[in-house]
Amino acid sequence: MKVLILAGGLGTRLAEETDRKPKPMVEIGGYPILWHIMKLYGFYGLRDFVILTGYKSHVIKEYFINYYMRYSNISVDLATNSLQIHNNKCEPWKVTMLYTGQENMTGSRIYQAKDYIGDESFCLTYGDGVSDVNIAKLIAYHNTHKGAVTMTSILPEGRFGALEFAQASTSQDSGRIVRFNEKPKGDMLKHANNHISKSGWVNGGFFVCDRQIFDYLAPDPACVFEQEPLHNLAESGNLYAYKHRGFWQCMDTLHDKQKLTQMWASGQAPWALWQKPQNP
Incomplete structure (x- = not known):
């Protein structure tokens, strides 16, 4: 199964770092947050990545070209x-980097990967958030329903896309999303808060998608995955939520970066499952 990672945005709220590099390349403990995300997927045996680049894409390409x-x-x-290599610390990853446009929106970027993923389901996430979500259980849940997309949902601080769930007539329906409102602002926030009060859960990324998702996307650079495509997926009964109650943190601001860096430096990074002792 391939893993698509959105890594092309401008990251304007982290301008202290992103004037020189794309946000997914901002480092936590000497490693880009993109690396941390890939390590999580690698922990669950997913090692075939498609990085959807845009802003300063050359920085990402040079990083992986020189990784060895x-x-x-x-x-x-x-x-x-002459050069002698004493040991190497390379990861067993295959990394495809697609330049998907300087200012293209998320839906357009995902659409451009259509010819690279084959016919099977694939994982999809953003290049600026880490979590201890159990990817194996997420994929297993996706395989229990007939929806096109499973979204990991989290309990937020109130700045992400709000979800409204179906009335649960069956256990499967309990995870079906009937309405999606992305990053509500102003008067829209009052409306979205009604949904938050009902469920409390919002978009946390870490999706599993069937190829059917491309029926909801367009090559138009203005296509935003979190707007019409997710709205339509919800309304057509094709969007489900995997509820994650553990750790999740995005890196939108310098404060977020410092928080994650402190966790890593203390040896208490909840997302670093590859560093934790495993049960026999």
Whole structure:
């Protein structure tokens, strides 16, 4: 199963870092947040990635082109112009990087990956958020219903897309989303709060998608995945939520970055499952 990661946005609220690099390349403990996200998927055996780039895409490409040398111990003999690699710390990943436009919206970026994913289901997430979500259980839940998309839902701080769930006539219906409101503002916030009061759950990314999702997307650069496509998926009964009650944190601001960096430095990063001892 392939993993698509949206990594092309401008990241304007983190301008202290993103004037030089795309937001997914902002580092937590010496590693880009993109790396942390990929490590989570790798922990669950997903190693085939498609990175949807845009703003400063060359930074992402150069990082992976030079990955082998970046994390290996080497000796360079300047007299003979020879190189000895003592060990390497490469990941068993295949990474495809697609340039999907400088200012294209998320729906357009995802649509451009259509020819790269084949006919099977795929994972999809944003390149600026980490979580300890159980990817294996997320995929297993997706396979229990007939919807086109499963969205990981979280309990938020109040700044993300609000969900309204179906009245649960069956256990499967309990996760079906009937309305989606992305990042409500102003008067819309009052309306969305009605939905939050009913469910409390919002869009946390970490999707599993069937190929049917492309019927809801368009190549138009203005196509925003979180607007009409998700609205239509919900209204057609094709959008389900996997409720994640554990850790989740995006990196929108410098404060968010500092918070995540402190967790990593303390050895208490909840998303770093690959560092935790596993039960036998």
